[in-house]
Amino acid sequence: MTKKEYIESGVLELYIAGALSEKESQEVYEMMQKHPEILQEVLDIETSIVKLTAAVVPNNSKYTFEHLKSKLNLSDNKEVKVIDINKPKSNWFRYTGWAASIFLTAGLLWFINENSKLKSQVEIAQDNKQLLEQQIEEAKGNLEETEKLVAIFRDRDIxxxxxxxxxxxxxxxxxxxxxxxxxxxxxxxxxxxxxxxxxxxxxxxxxxxxxxxxxxxxxxxxxxxxxxxxxxxxxxxxxxxxxxxxxxxxxxxxxxxxxxxxxxxxxx
The missing domain is CATH 2.60.40 (Immunoglobulin-like)
Structure with a gap:
């Protein structure tokens, strides 16, 4: 498999999403070390995912710590009771955003690849159509010339x-x-x-x-x-x-x- 085929296979997106086995992830890591193009592709995918994720992750100032602190009337000198939460539910939206971004990116890559294939098939079909039309015209010309020659050769005055x-x-x-x-x-x-x-x-x-x-x-x-x-x-x-x-x-x-x-x- 060439580097281009490896990049287009979708394994890098799965690597970033953490959907590969340990062995498969190690293989991708080794490929990144050997080939700068693959490393750059991983970085580009991560950058794209971060940008896409930013659109679905809450980033409003009303969710900042200082804002929450003021709402709870907390001061720097007041003892704060900390409640340990083993599974913070607020992160569920962040993970959902990452997953959605990964699937969206993979879908975009698939669409681009399929669109490129379709465009190539259309161009080939157009070339074949032009070639067929040319061959038909040449056949018509050859047939007309043949009929003309037959008529001449059969002429009793020839x-x-x-x-x-x-x-x-x-x-x-x-x-x-x-x-x-x-x-x-x-x-x-x-x-x-x-x-x-x-x-x-x-x-x-x-x-x-x-x-x-x-x-x-x-x-x-x-x-x-x-x-x-x-x-x-x-x-x-x-x-x-x-x-x-x-x-x-x-x-x-x-x-x-x-x-x-x-x-x-x-x-x-």
Whole structure:
């Protein structure tokens, strides 16, 4: 048990109230000797109890000894008969005040602790609600995007061009869906490996005779994009498409030694 947990356990209040066994009281005393924080907490609790008790203990001047002395017409020279009272009833109110203060203090500590727990639970619930709302919005967005892609891929006017792996990476593959009406392509690059640090994939539109490459741009968000489908503008009369690995920022012309995939547009 940590010092914080020990302080919050309520054992210090019971110690002050005298409600612990001798062994338990000795343990609290030893903890007070070892840890100044616990000693200070005991002093703070005692101070609070004294302040609370003062409100219920009679402190009116009419209860002072001098006042009672005058009422009884006692003088300093007169012999006073002393009556021994074994159990003074007047102290009952003082003890009641101490007990009430102890229970009130313990109740306040419990309330503060429970209020702190409740506040923490409310904050967690609010965070979970915001996270759930965010996930719902993302799911809606993903669903709408998926439905859009399905519609595009099923469009009979879309030209589908498979891109096969080349010498540097025979296992690589990709696919281009060319929408000539919107002058754009959808590139499915799921079959490409993750590019090394400082490198990016660059997409090319090719004319074959003579070989004329035109850059369609780099895929800078390849790693962060989960579905690996990219919408790219293409105003060219393409005869083939290729993907090379280039330095970050792209190249003016394709590095043929880093050609990962290539595919020609079917003429049939």
């Amino acid at each position: 030209v589908e061009i498979p891109l096969g792996g080349q010498a540097i990476s025979p296992e690589s593959y990709a696919k281009v869906y060319w929408d000539k009406k919107t002058k754009s392509i959808y590139l499915d690059a799921q079959g490409l490996p993750e590019p090394p640090k400082g490198k990016v994939y660059q997409v090319w539109s090719l004319k074959l005779d003579p070989l004329t490459p035109t850059s369609l741009g780099t895929i800078d968000d390849f790693i962060s994009d989960d579905n690996k489908i990219f919408n790219i503008a293409n105003i060219n009369d393409s005869e083939a498409f290729g993907i090379t690995l280039e330095p970050a920022g792209g190249s003016e012309s394709p590095t043929l030694e880093q050609l990962y995939t290539l595919g020609a547009v079917s003429t049939s």
